[in-house]
Amino acid sequence: MRRVAPVGGTAVQDHVALAEIELCGELIIAASAAEDRLSLESIDEVLRVAEEREACGAYDPA
Secondary structure (H helix, E strand, O other): OOOOOOOOOOOOOHHHHHHHHHHHHHHHHHHHOOOOOOHHHHHHHHHHHHHHHHHHOOOOOO
């Protein structure tokens, strides 16, 4: 007996994994467009680190 995956909305979505894949893609695009290695600041910019810190209330510009 052959089993087939059910048709319909039974797919499980891992939103954290999807977000990580999207960020990895953005890093790959930025790295391929850069003439040299990405600096840590550039990586943080691509990953929107400062925005995330501000959203969490953990941003300290000093």
